[in-house]
Amino acid sequence: MTLELNQLSDQVQALSATAAERLASLERQRPAAEARLRAIGLADDELQGKVRAALRYRWAGAIPAAEPVDAAFPCPPHPARANVLAADGSQVYPDRHGVALYYLINVGSIAFRHGSGEAPRVASRPAVFYEDADLYEEEGRQKPVEKIDAERDRRELGELARLAAANADAPAVALLDNGLLLYFSLQAQDRAEIKRELAPYLAHLSALRDSGAAVAGIVDRPRAAGVARLLHLHTLPMEALKDHADLFQQDADFRHLTDGALFADRLQPGERSALFENGSPANLDHFQPAGHSVFFFYLNPGPAGRHALLRVEVPEWVAHDPARLDLVHAALVEQCRATGGFPYVLMRAHELAVVTVAERRELEQMVVAALVRRGLSLSVSHKAQGKAWTGAGRRRYP
């Protein structure tokens, strides 16, 4: 073992003390935050005006929708028949120290036909990317991993669109194990590039909408603080927004407060919070103009006695359609009933997508064998070989 754990003992003790203090601090903040949420209730014209003003400064808070922000909605009844679809992806990034340059994306999916009495239909769709166009940017540098992640995310959503078309015989809800905003659109700076990467993703969203399905992105243990930012905005006088620096200062009363901490104890098992629209620039710049503005709510998926909270992101055409919204709500609670806090279908989609270390090694062997058959004699880099030798663990003599 290389890691000298005994040297970390004091630091680990300090870490646990800090974590405990942070938790205690959140507990102290929560009553005041909840009181402020109740005070807002149904957002009035003044708060809506502040939100509009703040958005001009690219404020990434939660925009109140038509429901009182402190509302909680019980779980609607689950339909006797519904198709719950899920997809998840995993990837093997290019390894420039490996025998050949390529990357792999594997998308696992499941169509759970609730009420049919049938075994769910599962699939695992791997693809290897090795052409120059797959691996390199136009200017010649290797494709960044963020673009590989974007490709994986697009394939996940594409798989959901395919499943929705094939499972239209009952109300359908399609689930992603992630937020709906393509992560690349949150990270990249170049608007034209974002648009290019996003176009197929938005096309899949349109296909899902047209199929009649609902779609939702699920985030477990959410760290977002959009609603906490709204609470801060509520306290600022309109005049203060002219000096927009105030907007982005942390509210001293609610330091490190997340939406998850705010809603964790407010919602009873099965209840969802009010809907909010995501005010992030990525949503307003790219998703909203395409008719797919992202809304979200928080959900206590139950069952009773389990502390679980999910952030559920839905496009505007689900948020504004009570039937589709209720289906998302009911299906998530039903799916979490079996597992105790996270949708069963997303667990299965992950299981079908994940590429294990052993499978990755077997893929490497397949590549080596194919190269050898073509008369190519290739090897890993000296650095990779060294890692293989030293990574297996050090032998220690007394």
Added chain:
Amino acid sequence: MLNEHIGRLLRSATTGFVFGCQVPEPDVPRFGDFVRAPVQRGRGDVLGLVYDLVVQDDAFVRPLVAAPDLTDEYVLDQRLNRQVPIEVSVLAVGYRAEAGFVQGLPPQPPLTLDVIHLCAPEEVRAFTERLDFLRLIVDSAEAPADELLAVALSRAAEAWPAAEREAFRRRAGRELARLLPRDLPRLERLLRRLRP
């Protein structure tokens, strides 16, 4: 079912092997069944008796056990789609060589992923022309010997024509008496189980 394989080999030794299968059919495989697996690259078959079926679990299944009112879709997904095999343990009791059946341990064990078949009645009948293999069951450290003897002999008797079953049972009883001359209570229990 006889022509279809019932599982694939997971691990093996000269004395027996373990194969994996998905959801078992109601009748296959069962405790005490005669099964066969290829050895020596198909030159022969090892014959064995099923003596244990183990349903594996994993971390994903455990919380589902406690879930109330689990619908059929969850159960079927776990049983049919997930690759958690049922492990079936087999005691080797003989093999088929070019000259015919041999009652004893095979020269080599079967190999990983070899297909396992249920023995046809005529194979069971031919193999149980002799009953020297009963000693391997009596001496087995892993298998529940008495239970396996009783069930396997009943299965073997079913493979014989109705008119010859009684003769087979008498022959089996005599062989057991030869194997267990100093353990009369055990012998008596086994002979009682042999009765139709």
